[in-house]
Amino acid sequence: MAFDLAGLVAAHSGEGYELHGQHLNRQVPRMLHTIGFDTVYQHGEGCWVTADDGVRYLDLLAGFGVYGIGRNHPVVRHALQQALDAGFADLVQMDAPLLPGLLARELVARSPGMDRVFFCNSGTEAVEAALKFARAATGRTRIAYCEHAYHGVTVGSLSVNGGREFRAGFDPLLPDVSVPFGDLDALERELRSREVAALVVEPVQGKGVHVVPPGYLAAARELLHRYGALLICDEVQTGVGRTGTFLAYEQDDVQPDIVTVAKALSGGFVPVAATLARAWIFDRVYSSMDRAFVHASTFAGNALAMAAGLATLAVLDEEQLVANADRTGRLLTQRLQELATQEDLICDVRGRGLMVGIEFGQPRALRLRSQWTMLRAVRRGLFTQMVVGALYHRHRILTQVAGDHMEVLKLLPPLTIGEAEVDVFVDALADVIEQANRSSGWVWDFGRRLAQRAVTG
Known part of the structure; x- marks a missing residue:
């Protein structure tokens, strides 16, 4: 009997998280459920991944840098x-x-x-x-x-x-x-x-x-x-x-x-x-x-x-992707630095080429400090995870926190991205920061849920 990979995948569609929990590292699906990243992805191409419900996500993780030339080249x-x-x-x-x-x-x-x-x-x-x-x-x-x-x-x-x-x-x-x-x-x-x-x-x-x-x-x-x-x-x-x-x-x-x-x-x-x-x-x-x-x-x-x-x-x-990484990376950094001059929540933008870190700091506005302090008291890095979650759920963009207990959002996009993708991300980040500046609403509600889940484990 011939092995049928497509048939095997179809027969067990949607079972990935359950199988991981039973037979692999069970903490991975637990963590993904906790932060709300438990999406099932079906296809990837270039800078994009598509979920089983047909929703497309702009992938600025690139498999932690693996997809330098984009997915499925x-x-x-x-x-x-x-x-x-x-x-x-x-x-x-x-x-x-x-x-x-x-x-x-x-x-x-x-x-x-x-x-x-x-x-x-x-x-x-x-x-x-x-x-x-x-x-x-x-x-x-x-x-x-x-x-x-x-x-x-x-x-x-x-x-x-x-x-x-x-x-x-x-x-x-x-x-x-x-x-x-x-x-x-x-x-x-x-x-x-x-x-x-x-x-x-x-x-x-x-x-x-x-x-x-x-x-x-x-x-x-x-x-x-x-x-x-x-x-x-x-x-x-x-x-x-x-x-x-x-x-x-x-x-x-x-x-x-x-x-x-x-x-x-x-x-x-x-x-x-x-x-x-x-x-x-x-x-x-x-x-x-x-x-x-x-x-x-x-x-x-x-x-x-x-x-x-x-x-x-x-x-x-x-495709001259090394030159594109330099050119598009400079554009991305410039756009983010411009945003940082308008938003005091962003205290630094750094990196080289298409390896970029955005560091967040305590806001000057008194009405926001209590929210910031609350998240930091639970776990340092929760504010940045809140931003990552908001970019994901509201704007369908995949990013990551740059390390444990760090208030740094990290970007490692495929080297194929261009100005259009830069615009999508910067506009989305500006929207999330604007919502965060209101000290109430869906961004902080999401942050409070993250804090509660961090406390309860």
């Missing part, structure tokens, strides 16, 4: 179909297949200072490889990371994760050194021990959307090299065009020693990630034929992932 779909039709002798393991070599060559050509590539399946795996490579190259064990950083949740990457909410309950972790983001003096103090193998840093932190200070990366690299350590740039979220250059570090006049990329490289279809490094680092890791597989991954370089990556890079070039 036809070029990537065609490449994957070609790969399936080719019937490649895939994952033989005792071979050197063509597609990984082609994708590695394309990545190296776009990544200043990089020579070699290791492929894997996810961002956290790419970070794990970077940590191992740095330790092998320097002979040291400790890794420095920045406060509030996010590099993944496997044990190695969790050891350099700056979020306590992720680390709690998983000790002991690997040796680590935490330094304030952008603080060169603190970094040098830690480097003097000559135990630090590397600093791993995001050019734009995903949690809170904090941009590295001007000149910091170049100065940090100089310090690191002076003390025999390496610079790792984690570009899992910032890379592949999101910030207006292929890699964010290109805007900081620096060439790191190791770089990680993932998310958007997949085209949104097949997980793929990569750790790029200088040749001498690879030569230290893979130092002899006996160590040819000293760091490897079973599914690394599989044909579908490589085809998706190659097609994604072709789309970036053909």
Whole structure:
């Protein structure tokens, strides 16, 4: 009997939340029900997702940055179909297949200072490889990371994760050194021990959307090299065009020693990630034929992932999406900064390209302060979740809070968005802020419901 995926999906339509609650992480559907995001989505295209009731939502999450070239891009779909039709002798393991070599060559050509590539399946795996490579190259064990950083949740990457909410309950972790983001003096103090193998840093932190200070990366690299350590740039979220250059570090006049990329490289279809490094680092890791597989991954370089990556890079070039991220990102930031001059609830707009954070602060108007204080007393970040919920329910726009206990709304739209989508979002945000300024009505009613649910669990 032939397997019928379409029939299976049709037979169980609408059961996703129930099945997740029974057989997966039951807290996910509970959380989505609590914040009112328990929609069933059926289709995605470009910047839009469509629910089972036919309602379309403007997607400014992009799968947490995965859909850089938009959802269901036809070029990537065609490449994957070609790969399936080719019937490649895939994952033989005792071979050197063509597609990984082609994708590695394309990545190296776009990544200043990089020579070699290791492929894997996810961002956290790419970070794990970077940590191992740095330790092998320097002979040291400790890794420095920045406060509030996010590099993944496997044990190695969790050891350099700056979020306590992720680390709690998983000790002991690997040796680590935490330094304030952008603080060169603190970094040098830690480097003097000559135990630090590397600093791993995001050019734009995903949690809170904090941009590295001007000149910091170049100065940090100089310090690191002076003390025999390496610079790792984690570009899992910032890379592949999101910030207006292929890699964010290109805007900081620096060439790191190791770089990680993932998310958007997949085209949104097949997980793929990569750790790029200088040749001498690879030569230290893979130092002899006996160590040819000293760091490897079973599914690394599989044909579908490589085809998706190659097609994604072709789309970036053909549609000039990196330039669009720069151009449209500047427009979006400008429009939001203009709105901030009119609304005191918005205290900062920051980011690079199409990675943007909007920070909210306590309003000056006395009539609004009690509402703000009430939400903050229950849980910091509830006001921003209220805004996210209002954008979702009233305007059909998907956004997110930028991190736990943060009053920052984060935007990671597909790099395909244009002025029309910018107008839709900015007008919607202006409407939500206007409603919030009234200190009553549907926005604050929604906020009170969120607060009650947060208290009752």
